[in-house]
Amino acid sequence: MSSHEPHHRAVVADAHNDLLPAVTARPPRRWAAFFRERWLPQLREGGVDLQVLPVFIEDGFRPEGALRETLRMIECAHTLAEGNADEVRLCLDGAGIDAALAEGRIALVLALESAPGIDANVELFPTLHRLGVRIASLAHWGRTPLADGSGEDATGSRLTAAGVEALAEMERLGILFDVSHLSASGVAHVLEPATRPVLATHSSARALRDHHRNLTDAQLRGIAATGGTVCVNFLPEFLADDPAACTLDRLVDHIVHIAGVAGADHVGPGPDFVQEVVGDITPPCCESDYGFPWSLPGIEGPRGLPLATEALLSRGVPGATVRKILGGNLLDLFRKELGRPN
Numbered sequence: 001m002s003s004h005e006p007h008h009r010a011v012v013a014d015a016h017n018d019l020l021p022a023v024t025a026r027p028p029r030r031w032a033a034f035f036r037e038r039w040l041p042q043l044r045e046g047g048v049d050l051q052v053l054p055v056f057i058e059d060g061f062r063p064e065g066a067l068r069e070t071l072r073m074i075e076c077a078h079t080l081a082e083g084n085a086d087e088v089r090l091c092l093d094g095a096g097i098d099a100a101l102a103e104g105r106i107a108l109v110l111a112l113e114s115a116p117g118i119d120a121n122v123e124l125f126p127t128l129h130r131l132g133v134r135i136a137s138l139a140h141w142g143r144t145p146l147a148d149g150s151g152e153d154a155t156g157s158r159l160t161a162a163g164v165e166a167l168a169e170m171e172r173l174g175i176l177f178d179v180s181h182l183s184a185s186g187v188a189h190v191l192e193p194a195t196r197p198v199l200a201t202h203s204s205a206r207a208l209r210d211h212h213r214n215l216t217d218a219q220l221r222g223i224a225a226t227g228g229t230v231c232v233n234f235l236p237e238f239l240a241d242d243p244a245a246c247t248l249d250r251l252v253d254h255i256v257h258i259a260g261v262a263g264a265d266h267v268g269p270g271p272d273f274v275q276e277v278v279g280d281i282t283p284p285c286c287e288s289d290y291g292f293p294w295s296l297p298g299i300e301g302p303r304g305l306p307l308a309t310e311a312l313l314s315r316g317v318p319g320a321t322v323r324k325i326l327g328g329n330l331l332d333l334f335r336k337e338l339g340r341p342n
Helices: 005-009 019-024 028-045 066-082 094-102 122-130 150-155 161-173 184-191 217-225 248-262 275-281 302-314 319-337
Strands: 012-014 048-055 088-090 106-112 133-136 176-178 198-200 229-232 267-269
Touching: 005 302, 005 319, 012 267, 012 302, 012 319, 019 028, 019 048, 019 066, 019 275, 028 048, 028 066, 028 106, 028 302, 048 066, 048 094, 048 133, 048 319, 066 088, 066 106, 088 094, 094 106, 094 319, 122 133, 122 161, 150 184, 161 176, 161 184, 184 217, 198 217, 217 229, 217 248, 229 248, 229 319, 248 267, 248 302, 248 319, 267 319, 302 319
Parallel strands: 012 048, 048 106, 088 106, 106 133, 133 176, 176 198, 198 229, 229 267
Antiparallel strands: none
16 A cells, blocks of 8 residues: 555545635636646645635725625636536535545535625625535634634624624525634634534644634634534644744644544644745735745645645554544535535
8 A cells, every 4th residue: 555545545625725816817718727737636636525715805806896806716616617527516515525526526615715795795695605605704814894803803803793694694505604714702702603513614723823813722612512623724824833843743733632622523624725826826026925934844735635644644543533634524514514504
């Protein structure tokens, strides 16, 4: 058995890869081909079977152009799926995911990150649901009409009235609520009225790295109590106090910690692969102002995912548990919840 075989025999999920902005930056006539040329080989080599595609809107489009760019990115997702129908399928529910996997295709699931195109117009969630959105968060780093992001933790704010309405509407439609990027008090607020599982698409453990983007043990237990899943972020900035010295071992520390606190049935991967995307869409005239490394050594993108599996197995995590972490837990959650109306 090759060292990568346990990885490729498992169902592998990725709850957060920002590839969609890079594809959308190309001319529309190139969307499907660019995905096939640049991203499909990476996903295949990394063994990815289930890929969440977040719609992330850069600040330059906010507020006036946010909805227009949201719709462009959703159209891009449909276009790349239709243009690569032999390899991928845009899925609306668990049955669609199972069909894609049975056919050897990669199951794609659309998500909104922060949903700036919504503003306070909660009545647009059914529209976006009709367009295929099945996961959504209400804030990024800062403040929105629905909630505050984790960068505004000091405000101690809860969801706005529109944010509470959005949570109820998402639960009604079968759109999973994503708490990654939400403020600490916002997470606490969501967990009070939530009647369906809550998801964190790309968050790590605050007990190991005290960063506002990470989740406390109490939050981990709260998400697990809803039946939800916490998908671990691979960015060194969220894993270690010294990101430049962060190793794969530290990622395993976070995964093992979250599994120990929330339970092995409530953890998954949310790598947040952004290194290639940032390099791809940053104009040559400019520089990124982020002062930390974008990736772990060897896991700069999907191709490196088998290394995470090897590291978990080397740590002594049982194979059955590793398979749950790699994608089994997220697959179970999606089968039960995606697109299922209340």
